Amino acid sequence: MRAIVLLPVLMFVLIAGFFAWALLGRNDASLLPSALIDRPAPAMTLDPLLPDLPGLDVAALKGEVVLVNIFASWCPPCQIEHPVFMKLARENAVPIWGINYKDKPEAATAWLQRLGNPYKGIGVDPQGRNAIEWGSYGVPETYVLDREGRIRHRYVGPVTEEAWRDTLAPIVRQLRQ
Amino acid sequence: MKTLRFLLLLAIVLLPGAVLAVQPDEILADRALETRAREISRHLRCLVCQNQSIDDSDAPLARDLRLLVRERLVAGDSDTQVYDFVVARYGDFVLLRPPIKPITWLLWFGPALMLALGGIAVVVWFRRRPTATTAAAPLDAEDRARLQRLIDEDGA
Numbered sequence: 001m002r003a004i005v006l007l008p009v010l011m012f013v014l015i016a017g018f019f020a021w022a023l024l025g026r027n028d029a030s031l032l033p034s035a036l037i038d039r040p041a042p043a044m045t046l047d048p049l050l051p052d053l054p055g056l057d058v059a060a061l062k063g064e065v066v067l068v069n070i071f072a073s074w075c076p077p078c079q080i081e082h083p084v085f086m087k088l089a090r091e092n093a094v095p096i097w098g099i100n101y102k103d104k105p106e107a108a109t110a111w112l113q114r115l116g117n118p119y120k121g122i123g124v125d126p127q128g129r130n131a132i133e134w135g136s137y138g139v140p141e142t143y144v145l146d147r148e149g150r151i152r153h154r155y156v157g158p159v160t161e162e163a164w165r166d167t168l169a170p171i172v173r174q175l176r177q
Numbered sequence: 178m179k180t181l182r183f184l185l186l187l188a189i190v191l192l193p194g195a196v197l198a199v200q201p202d203e204i205l206a207d208r209a210l211e212t213r214a215r216e217i218s219r220h221l222r223c224l225v226c227q228n229q230s231i232d233d234s235d236a237p238l239a240r241d242l243r244l245l246v247r248e249r250l251v252a253g254d255s256d257t258q259v260y261d262f263v264v265a266r267y268g269d270f271v272l273l274r275p276p277i278k279p280i281t282w283l284l285w286f287g288p289a290l291m292l293a294l295g296g297i298a299v300v301v302w303f304r305r306r307p308t309a310t311t312a313a314a315p316l317d318a319e320d321r322a323r324l325q326r327l328i329d330e331d332g333a
Contacts, residue, residue, distance in 0.1 A: 032224065080325030102237075128241050135266040137224035137238055 001120035005143050018084045034154040035135050035141075041068070042133035046123020049100050049108055056097055056123025062149040063173045067142055067157075067168070069119075069133055075139045082115050083132035088164070089118035094172050098122035101139050111154070117123050144168060146175045187254045198235050205247055217259055222271050223247070230273060 036042075041058050048055035048066055061068070069085065071078040085096055098119040100108050106126065112122075134143065135154075144153040153171050155163060199218075205211040218232035222235040223239040231246075240293055242263065249259045253333045316324065 032270055033268065035264070035266060035270075128237070129245070132241060132245065132266060136267070137267070 020156065027103060029157050032137065034101075034151065035155075036151045037154070038152065041145050041149050042130075044123075044130050044133060046099065046125060046130060049105060049122040049124050050112070050117075053117070053119070054121035056121055057148065061145055063147055065094060065143050065147060065172050066120075067094055067096045068134075068145060069096055069100065069143075069173075070101050070125075070134070070136055070139050070141045071100045072103045072139050073107045074103065075101075077158040078116070078140045081140055081142075081160065082083075082118070084116035084159050084161055086116050091169055095120045099131060099134075100124045102126065102128045142168070142173050144146055144175070194330050198231075198239065199243065202239070203240070203243055203247065205251065207251075210247070210250050213256060214243070214250055217246050217250075217256055218243055220260075220273050222282055223261060224267060224271065 039062070044056070044058050044094075056068075057129070058068075065124060069081075071081075088094060089096060089177040096118050099120070100122050102125065108122075108124075123130075131139075134141070134151075138156070140158055142155040142159050143151050144155075146152050152175060155168060157163075182260060199215070205214060215232060219230050221231045222240060223229045223231045223234035223236050223242075225236040225238050226234050229239075231242045245261070246259055249262055252260070260272070269275060271279075277285050
């Protein structure tokens with residue numbers, strides 16, 4: 001009989017705890033988990049954006065840990081993450097492959113000329129249909145592929161220095177072991 | 178005049194509801210296929226807006242997915258195959274009606290479970306109460322004599 005008095009208190013703690021977890025934790029409901037984690041990256045061969053750089057052949061990415069980045073010149077967050085990719089390319093930290101999403105080739109080319117090109121190769125996806133194969137729901141998105149060509153992580157939004165250091169770099173390091 | 182004004186007002190109020198996200202160039206010539214496409218689209222979540230179906234949403238990705246659904250249907254897919262195709266890429270989250278599987282049991286059966294627990298609590302509560310009232314001790318001789326005195330006084 002005494003214990004039942006504590007029941008409302010217990011329920012309050014339970015509900016308050018749930019709210020605290022939902023409000024204070026880093027649970028951004030708009031960030032979706034990928035359905036393709038640990039699944040092979042979708043096979044596709046995309047035409048090159050630039051004449052002197054290869055396009056994207058996903059099957060050829062096997063053998064090393066790589067990043068595949070979906071970007072567009074019309075996408076402001078892509079411009080935010082661009083310097084980080086430039087730095088990674090300079091340091092040879094990890095090969096980065098690009099999918100140019102729903103972009104005009106001239107606009108994308110000018111964008112890369114202005115900001116530099118960190119990509120090993122860029123395939124074009126003018127209709128955005130190939131991005132759907134990746135389960136993409138916006139730009140920018142960055143996928144980490146392991147040596148067997150499986151998707152091991154998806155990062156939604158701009159890859160900032162912190163995002164690289166705290167999230168992506170440890171994954172890349174671990175996959176290389 | 179008044180009726181006309183009323184009808185006009187009604188039209189203005191109701192018209193926005195009739196404005197569809199589905200663009201004329203998306204609609205299939207085959208009526209049966211289009212009906213199926215609309216039905217499927219109503220059950221697929223737009224991943225950009227997240228609380229609208231792709232049938233309701235004006236987001237470019239929603240349009241891409243609507244076209245994809247229609248393409249699959251034209252290619253001869255069954256409804257289930259179309260759903261599976263989209264779920265394979267976007268996960269169960271893309272379905273506005275979550276499938277029943279162990280991870281969603283709490284979601285589907287939680288309310289019934291809460292109702293059952295509440296029912297049990299109510300039954301336990303009412304079972305306890307009557308035992309407390311019937312357990313009252315019977316009157317002893319002194320009380321009975323006093324009661325009789327009071328009744329007699331009242332009657333006099």
